[in-house]
Amino acid sequence: MDCLDSFIQAVREDRFVEAHEILEESWKELKKSDMTEANFQKGLINGATAIALYIKGKKVQALRVWTTFEKYRDILKQNEFKDSSRYKTAEKLLDEKYEKYNQLKI
Secondary structure: OOHHHHHHHHHHOOOHHHHHHHHHHHHHHHOOOOHHHHHHHHHHHHHHHHHHHHHOOOHHHHHHHHHHHHHOHHHHHHOOOOOHHHHHHHHHHHHHHHHHHHHHOO
């Protein structure tokens, strides 16, 4: 299982801090060769971080970080990457989890 699959699995299992850590290693390597794709991964990392903050009750910080995630969304719409379909899966899953926790009003 590669980093992106591990990230997706961690998000599915609500392990948002771990998801952040998993993808961060890939992001560090990717930014040496492809800043566009690296920036999208940075957005996914921010999405996972925002949910972790929300769960910890840090709603103001969570919203700020979620907004950062949202600013990177256009990268996926405007570019085609080898992993675009898995990136879309990760993005959709983060959206679903964010909505879930917002509805719970933790």
